[in-house]
Amino acid sequence: xxxxxxxxxxxxxxxxxQDLINxxxxxxxxxxxSKSVPLLRVEKGITSRRPFYFFLAIDGCEVxxxxxELQTNLLKLSFFQCPIxxxxxxxxxxxxxMVGVAHDVYDYTSPIxxxxxxxxxxxxxxxLTELQSINPPDADWVKASQNSDRFLYWLxxxxxxxxxxxxxxxxxxxxxxxxxxxxxxxxxxxxESSLDGSRWSxxxxxxxxxNSPNSEFILCGQRSISLLRQLxxxxxxxxxxxxxxxxxxxxxxxxxxxxxxxxxNFPIINAGEASKRxxxxxxxxxxxxxxxxxxxxxxxxxxxxxxxxxxxxxxCGIPHETGMYQMSDENRNLCYTxxxxxxTNTWYQGDWYGLRFLALYHHGASCQADYNFAxxxxxxxxxxxxxxxxxxxxVLASGQLPTYQGNSLLYQNVSEEVAHxxxxxxxxxxxxxxxxx
Amino acid sequence: MANYTDWNEALISxxxxxxxxxxxxxxxxxxxxxxxxxxxxxxxxxNVNWVDDLCTAVKRKVIFEGEVNLQDLKGRxxxxxxxxxxxxxxxxxxxxxxxxxxxxxETNYFKRLREILALPGFSRPPGMNFGYEAxxxxxxxxxxxxxxxxxxxxxxxxxxxxxxxxxxxxxxxLLRRTDKDKLRQIFQEKQWQTEWDAQTLFTHIRREVGxxxxxxxxxxxxxxxxxxxIVEALHQVxxxxxxxxxxxxxxxxxxxxSRHLFCGLYxxxxxxxxxxxxxxxxxxxxxxxxxxxxxxxxxxPHQLTQExxxxxxxxEYLVNGKELENGAKYQITSPDDLDYLILPARDFxxxxxxxxxxxxxxxxxxxxxxxxxxxxxxxxxxxxSDIERLRDENLLKWSSTPQPIFNNSGWVELQQCxxxxxxxxxxxxxxxxxxxxxxxxxxxxxxxxxxxxxPKIGAxxxxxxxxxxxxxxxxxxxxxxxxxxxxQTVLESSQSTNTSITLDFAHPGDxxxxxxxxxxxxxxxxKIVDWNYLEIEKYVHKEVMPxxxxxHIFGSVIQAxx
Numbered sequence: 001x002x003x004x005x006x007x008x009x010x011x012x013x014x015x016x017x018q019d020l021i022n023x024x025x026x027x028x029x030x031x032x033x034s035k036s037v038p039l040l041r042v043e044k045g046i047t048s049r050r051p052f053y054f055f056l057a058i059d060g061c062e063v064x065x066x067x068x069e070l071q072t073n074l075l076k077l078s079f080f081q082c083p084i085x086x087x088x089x090x091x092x093x094x095x096x097x098m099v100g101v102a103h104d105v106y107d108y109t110s111p112i113x114x115x116x117x118x119x120x121x122x123x124x125x126x127x128l129t130e131l132q133s134i135n136p137p138d139a140d141w142v143k144a145s146q147n148s149d150r151f152l153y154w155l156x157x158x159x160x161x162x163x164x165x166x167x168x169x170x171x172x173x174x175x176x177x178x179x180x181x182x183x184x185x186x187x188x189x190x191x192e193s194s195l196d197g198s199r200w201s202x203x204x205x206x207x208x209x210x211n212s213p214n215s216e217f218i219l220c221g222q223r224s225i226s227l228l229r230q231l232x233x234x235x236x237x238x239x240x241x242x243x244x245x246x247x248x249x250x251x252x253x254x255x256x257x258x259x260x261x262x263x264x265n266f267p268i269i270n271a272g273e274a275s276k277r278x279x280x281x282x283x284x285x286x287x288x289x290x291x292x293x294x295x296x297x298x299x300x301x302x303x304x305x306x307x308x309x310x311x312x313x314x315x316c317g318i319p320h321e322t323g324m325y326q327m328s329d330e331n332r333n334l335c336y337t338x339x340x341x342x343x344t345n346t347w348y349q350g351d352w353y354g355l356r357f358l359a360l361y362h363h364g365a366s367c368q369a370d371y372n373f374a375x376x377x378x379x380x381x382x383x384x385x386x387x388x389x390x391x392x393x394x395v396l397a398s399g400q401l402p403t404y405q406g407n408s409l410l411y412q413n414v415s416e417e418v419a420h421x422x423x424x425x426x427x428x429x430x431x432x433x434x435x436x437x
Numbered sequence: 438m439a440n441y442t443d444w445n446e447a448l449i450s451x452x453x454x455x456x457x458x459x460x461x462x463x464x465x466x467x468x469x470x471x472x473x474x475x476x477x478x479x480x481x482x483x484n485v486n487w488v489d490d491l492c493t494a495v496k497r498k499v500i501f502e503g504e505v506n507l508q509d510l511k512g513r514x515x516x517x518x519x520x521x522x523x524x525x526x527x528x529x530x531x532x533x534x535x536x537x538x539x540x541x542x543e544t545n546y547f548k549r550l551r552e553i554l555a556l557p558g559f560s561r562p563p564g565m566n567f568g569y570e571a572x573x574x575x576x577x578x579x580x581x582x583x584x585x586x587x588x589x590x591x592x593x594x595x596x597x598x599x600x601x602x603x604x605x606x607x608x609x610x611l612l613r614r615t616d617k618d619k620l621r622q623i624f625q626e627k628q629w630q631t632e633w634d635a636q637t638l639f640t641h642i643r644r645e646v647g648x649x650x651x652x653x654x655x656x657x658x659x660x661x662x663x664x665x666x667i668v669e670a671l672h673q674v675x676x677x678x679x680x681x682x683x684x685x686x687x688x689x690x691x692x693x694x695s696r697h698l699f700c701g702l703y704x705x706x707x708x709x710x711x712x713x714x715x716x717x718x719x720x721x722x723x724x725x726x727x728x729x730x731x732x733x734x735x736x737x738p739h740q741l742t743q744e745x746x747x748x749x750x751x752x753e754y755l756v757n758g759k760e761l762e763n764g765a766k767y768q769i770t771s772p773d774d775l776d777y778l779i780l781p782a783r784d785f786x787x788x789x790x791x792x793x794x795x796x797x798x799x800x801x802x803x804x805x806x807x808x809x810x811x812x813x814x815x816x817x818x819x820x821x822s823d824i825e826r827l828r829d830e831n832l833l834k835w836s837s838t839p840q841p842i843f844n845n846s847g848w849v850e851l852q853q854c855x856x857x858x859x860x861x862x863x864x865x866x867x868x869x870x871x872x873x874x875x876x877x878x879x880x881x882x883x884x885x886x887x888x889x890x891x892p893k894i895g896a897x898x899x900x901x902x903x904x905x906x907x908x909x910x911x912x913x914x915x916x917x918x919x920x921x922x923x924x925q926t927v928l929e930s931s932q933s934t935n936t937s938i939t940l941d942f943a944h945p946g947d948x949x950x951x952x953x954x955x956x957x958x959x960x961x962x963x964k965i966v967d968w969n970y971l972e973i974e975k976y977v978h979k980e981v982m983p984x985x986x987x988x989h990i991f992g993s994v995i996q997a998x999x
Contacts (some may be wrong), residue, residue, distance in 0.1 A: 006830065006863030038860040039831055057830070059863035092829055107831050109860040110910045113935055114834040116853040117790070117811045124709060150968055154898070157891055159974030163708065165796040172889040172901050189993030192980040198708050201979030203992020220993040222973045267973070271993045278995065283985045291983060389982060389990075396993055 002061040006038075007089035009058055009066065010098065012082040014051040017042060020079050025106055031073040034108035036060060041095065042104045053098045054079075055090065064088035125163050125179050125197035127337055128352040145246030147173040151181070152190060152249040156222035160201035163193075183351070184248040186388065187395045189220035189274070195293050206271040207254060207262055211376065211397045211415040217259070218399030219252040220271065228252065230266065244403050251399040275397040279418040282390060284425045285361055292348035295338060303335070304328040308359045311383075324359035354387030361427060368429040370408075371419045378419045379408040380428075390422055439478045441498035442514070444491050445523040447474045455721035457747030457803065458587040458895060459792065459962070463666050464579075464609040466526040467533055469617070469677070473694065473724060488530070492553050495527045500554060505564035511574055519582045521575030525606070527553050528572065532606035536652075537613050546603045568602030576605045584921055585947055587895050589960055591663070611663070611670045616653040620671065621678050623648065625685050632764070634699050634781040635672035640870040642671055662959070664878040665805065669723065694725055696776045698741075698769065701802035702786050703751035704813065708798065713842060713850070715761070716751040718801055719778055723747075731771040732778050738770060745793065748803075756780065758846035762817075785816035785871055794892035805874065806856070808882035809908030809935070814851040815842070816871075823866035824851065832858045833875065859910045881909040881952050883961040886937070893974065896964035899945050903963065904937040907952040914954040921947040945970065 013020060021042060028037050039057035046052040060067050064086075066075065074080075084090075084098075151173050158165075170178040182200065185191045191202045203221035210216050216238065219231070231237050231254065241251045256262055259270040283291070306313035308324035319325050322342045328334050339348040339355045348355070360367055370379045378394060380386060382404070386394070395401060398413035423430035439447070451474050452462055468488050475487040499505050510521035531549035539545050548559050556562050565571040573594075580590035595604025612620075623629075623645055633641065639657075646657050656667050676695035678684070703718035717734075719741055721727070730741040734754045741749040756765075764782030769775040788800035789812045806812040814835070816824065827833040836853035861876040889901035897903050907914050911934055918928040918940065927948065932938060942948065942965040950961045981989040981996075988995055 004862040005865070035860075038858070038863075057863075059860060092826070105831055107858065109858050110912060111831065111857040112809055112855070112908055112910070114855055114857050115809075115811075116836045116855075150898075153968055153971045154889065154891065156973045157893060157971040159893075159977065160979050161794075162796060162798050164798055165794065168796050169889055172887075186982075192982055192991050194980050196707070196709060199980060201991075202974070202976075204976035204994060205973065206993045208993045222976065224971050224973050225969050226971075227973060267976075269994055271995070274990075274993045274995060278984070278990065281984055281988050281995070287985070291985065389984065392990075 004059050004061060005063055006057055006059050007063045008041075008055045008092065008095050009089055010053055010055040010084035010086070010095060011080055012051050012053055012084060013079050014049075015079075017046040017052065020054065021104075021106060023077060024074070024079060025108070027074055027077060028108045031069070033069060033074060034110070036067045036070055037074070038107065038109045040106040040108070041099050042106070043099045044103050051082075053084070053095075055095045055099060058089070124336060125166075125182050125193065126349070126351055127334065128179055128183070141242070141246035143246070144175070145242045145250060147175055148181075148243070148246060148249045151175060152185070152222075153224055155185075155191060155200075155202045156224055158202070159222075160199065163198050163200065166200055181248070183388065184243075184401060187392050187401065188248055188251075188399065189271075189392070189396055190222075190249065204269055205267060206269040207256060207259060208271045208275075208396055208399070209259075209273040210253075210399060211273075211275065211413050211418070215255055215257050215259075217254045217256045218396075219254060219268075220274075220396070220399070221269075223249075223252070227266070234265070236262070241400065243401050248401055253399065275393050275418055276415065278389075278393040278396065279421045282393065282422070282425055285358070285387075285427055288354075288387065288389075289339070289341070289348065289358055292339070292350045292354075295336070295347040295349050298327070298338075298347050304330065304332060308356065310360065310363050310365060322362050324355045351388040353385040353391070354389075357384065357387050357426070360384060366429060367426070368431065369419065369423050370431050370433040371414070371416065373416060373432055376413050376415065378411045378414045379405070379433075380411070382407050382409055384428075385409060386422070386426060386428075390426060393418060393422060438485075439475075439490060439494060441494045441523055443478065444474075444494050444526075445514075445520060446516070446518060447477045448522050448526050449518055450477075450726065451724045453586070453588060453746075454726045455723045455747055456588070457745070459589065460747075461589040461591045461662060461666060462583055463591050463611055463663065464522070464526060464529055465611040465666075465670065466529050467610070467612075467614065470724075476694075491523065492527060492530075495524055496554055499524060500556070503556065503563065505554065505556075505562045505571070507565070507571055507575065512578065513582070519575070519578040521572075522579055525572070525575055525579060528606040529609045532603065533610045533613060536607070536610065537615055541603075541607065543599050543603055546606075572605070573602060581921060584949060584962055587962060587964075589962065591666075611656065611667055612674065613652060615650065616656070617674050619649055619653060620674050621684075624675060624678055625683065629675070630679060630683060632697065632699075632766070632777075632779045632781060633675070634783070635668045636874055637781065637783065637870055638672050638675055639668045640873055643873065644869070662879055673723065694774065695722060696774065698722060698730070698775060698778045700778055700780050701748075702756065702780075702788065702815070704788050704800040704815075706798060715756040717754050717756060717767070717778070717780060718751045719749040721747055721749065727772065727775075729771060730769060730775065733768040733770050751801075758843035758848065761843070761846065761848060783870075784820055784868060785814060785874070787874055788813040788815060791892075793895060794890065795886065797892075805878075807884065807908070808856070808877060808879065809884050809906060811836075811853045811855045814854045815848060816851070818847050818849055820868055820871060821849070823868050823871060826866055827864065827875070830858075830864050832856065832861055832864060879959060880911065880957050881907060881914055881934075881954060881959040883907055883950055883952050883959050885961065885963060891966065891971065894964065894966070895962075896966045896970075897942075899942065899965050899967045902940060902942045902965065904939050905950060906937045907932055907934045907959075909934040909952070909954070909959075911954045914952045917951045917953070919949045919951070920944075921949060 024040055028034055036059055037056050038059055042054040043052040154169055167178045170181055175181055189203060191200050193200050205221045207217040208220050210218055236254045236256055238253045238255045262268055263270045300318045305316050305319055306326040307316040313326050319340050324339050326334055327336045327338055337352055339358050367384045394411040394414055400412055402409040402411045420430055452464060471487045471491055510524055514520050528550060531553050532546055535545045535549045544559055547561055551558050551562055576592050583590045592605045592608055595601050643657055646654055680693045680696050699720050701718040703716045706713045732739050739752050744750040765780040767778040769778055786802055789803055789806045789810055791797045791799050792803055800813050834855055834857055835851045839849035839851050841849050856875055856877055859877055866872055884906045885903035888903040889898045913931050913933050916930055916932045920927050945965050945967045948963045952959045981991045983989045988997055
């Protein structure tokens with residue numbers, strides 16, 4: 001079978017270029033000539049006053065020989081009266097000098113429109129801003145709660161994934177603010193992220209003993225409809241409680257007299273009194289700071305900076321003092337929120353609220369927590385929210401995210417021991433009071 | 438002697454083992470395949486003629502009192518496998534024997550089939566009076582089973598009275614005995630022994646197309662959906678020939694598995710720092726189930742574990758510039774009948790987004806990019822002039838300037854490449870392998886995107902169905918969606934190509950999506966599940982949060998550091 005080869009034939013024309021393009025294109029399509037004439041190339045920026053070059057790409061068996069069908073059906077048009085002479089046609093390189101590198105190309109082969117994929121945005125999942133207002137619960141919160149549960153089933157089935165997949169699935173389920181959702185899921189013991197935030201992995205299914213004289217537990221980690229059904233049939237599900245505003249998966253409370261039996265009969269780990277244990281082994285704030293992820297290689301002069309003054313971020317020069325900073329590029333696009341230690345000239349990355357808490361600590365701000373012994377409720381000012389891992393210890397005491405009351409976050413079912421221990425470690429002024437009565 | 442059930446299971450296992458989901462499966466059974474499969478029958482004597490063994494098992498199963506009775510082969514066995522596959526393979530043997538020796542016709546085919554079944558005569562054997570009630574239900578069961586297991590079927594009815602049912606077995610054969618003999622002859626003449634991967638080997642064979650007979654020539658030059666299957670089949674012949682010690686053609690008298698595993702490349706990128714890494718991505722051998730494979734990389738042994746059908750998990754071993762340039766061989770320490778894991782030396786790699794999970798950010802050499810899929814082209818700088826020529830001729834586009842990788846390696850990446858035109862035939866570049874790799878072999882392709890996907894099971898959640906785009910070089914195509922459970926057509930309409938449409942798959946189930954135009958068709962399977970279907974993935978220790986120097990936590994579980 002003879003080999004098809006591509007070559008170019010050129011013409012000069014003086015006249016309306018758009019008319020030329022339209023009529024040639026029309027004729028090629030109408031006469032079904034695209035197999036022989038895949039492309040038309042025309043000089044750019046032509047006016048009607050001067051002659052210009054245009055070239056037809058020819059896919060044919062003989063270079064220099066125009067297929068008969070073209071001679072009959074196309075070349076009789078008036079545009080082709082002034083051919084550029086060449087013994088064996090032109091190559092692409094040869095025509096480039098005549099039509100220029102940036103010429104107009106008309107493709108008759110029904111090409112697929114080029115569309116680049118949306119690049120994965122490099123947004124840091126730890127970059128939060130302070131929650132400005134708490135939306136009152138509306139009728140949709142039941143739907144939001146159902147979607148939150150479904151999201152956890154999806155996470156549990158995948159097991160692990162990228163931050164990008166996490167965001168896309170939030171979007172598919174109409175769950176807003178994926179960064180906050182990620183944080184809430186960590187607080188509730190349902191998943192973990194990698195230290196740079198680029199990956200997440202679902203935590204294993206676990207029962208966690210909550211603060212109670214009875215054998216009350218909560219279910220954390222991976223879950224599925226099937227597992228919940230089995231636990232119900234086993235007779236241990238005590239209650240299923242929606243989180244406030246449906247903004248996280250429901251809290252499954254269990255009554256478990258024999259945790260070992262659960263661990264033997266189901267793929268569930270007995271995590272014990274995680275809240276108390278965590279409170280006992282968490283370090284003090286200074287040690288916690290030292291263990292934060294170190295971010296090397298920052299050249300401050302290459303970035304724009306804002307400094308946290310205890311209330312808000314203010315534009316500043318190159319950082320010199322210990323504190324929390326926002327690092328932006330020259331276009332003021334936020335890249336990272338970091339904590340700077342001037343003593344060691346080290347930059348740290350961590351959860352946003354944790355870095356803010358560190359900033360307050362270093363500023364000497366008086367952080368406080370109020371505990372109601374009767375209700376076992378701990379209140380913390382919203383603007384003094386604790387670092388995430390410490391907050392997790394509070395949340396795991398009940399399996400419920402904190403609620404808002406005025407300017408305070410209220411954590412339920414926290415034991416006095418846990419509240420006191422954590423407050424000490426964080427250098428928080430701890431008072432017993434009537435708040436959240 | 439292996440019995441019919443043994444053969445049935447072994448044949449099914451052979452054709453899907455090590456095969457990626459979405460692959461179109463051809464039951465291209467011949468003597469070589471039967472020899473390979475016989476290795477599964479460990480306890481049987483080695484001097485058996487295995488083709489005869491299969492035929493005897495089939496005869497014993499289906500022949501009663503001089504008639505063929507296929508009733509017992511309908512439906513599935515206790516393991517859920519279609520019962521008729523071994524019989525279908527016998528019909529394929531008949532078809533391939535016919536094709537090699539004589540003209541393709543119903544008469545000749547049934548003559549061959551009767552020989553296999555030891556039933557003298559020429560026409561349809563007694564008991565198989567009508568194709569639609571005899572063998573066709575077995576084909577349909579096999580096709581349905583494949584689709585339920587996320588493979589695409591290839592067997593279909595023929596057009597025209599005489600070819601209606603014999604097209605089923607005829608469509609399954611790829612390489613004939615004569616084709617393989619000729620290939621081995623070329624391998625011997627050219628003294629080829631290099632460790633080429635399938636794509637590179639294809640280019641070398643393609644150059645010799647003038648030396649082949651009509652059938653093989655057609656296979657090498659056609660642009661159809663079975664191109665990938667043919668490339669794979671050619672590579673199997675080559676690898677087998679090398680494993681046999683590169684014998685001359687007439688000395689090919691035993692079959693053995695290739696002694697090597699090949700690998701591709703797996704690319705990851707830190708989304709924040711932009712660091713790009715390439716890992717070794719081992720491929721499974723088609724047709725073979727290996728219980729345990731261990732590879733020595735540097736000082737460390739690595740166990741290969743299946744990540745997905747056709748592939749092992751990428752190894753925690755980053756490819757360096759030298760290995761990319763020259764290829765590499767890594768010693769396989771177990772099992773004994775494998776020698777090396779081979780990273781082939783290539784001039785370029787085509788890396789596509791994960792077909793199971795496009796949001797993962799990973800790119801790898803899973804398969805050729807389908808129409809409309811942007812990919813990364815990793816290549817030697819010296820190929821840039823060829824690639825720019827393709828862009829100049831409006832065949833290929835990409836999004837930004839080539840990015841160098843591995844300082845001073847001479848390799849670059851081109852991002853967001855996409856093939857946009859079908860008119861490649863007249864354009865010639867220096868690197869033929871690159872052209873064969875990029876030139877589209879089809880004119881239509883179906884893409885699924887968006888929705889809420891469950892990558893592990895290749896499914897979408899009900900109420901969160903994917904968007905469907907028919908990519909192609911036609912302005913429109915006929916779209917048909919069929920529910921597999923009851924073969925109901927859910928949708929049949931004409932659609933514009935290259936534009937997304939949303940279909941509401943209201944009910945869970947398996948669906949076949951077909952796009953057709955001008956005699957060409959493309960197929961894609963989609964599974965829709967509801968929330969009850971989701972099962973918890975077995976926990977594998979991944980991300981943890983450090984608490985202090987002694988403990989870490991994952992979720993609610995506190996653990997001491999190791």
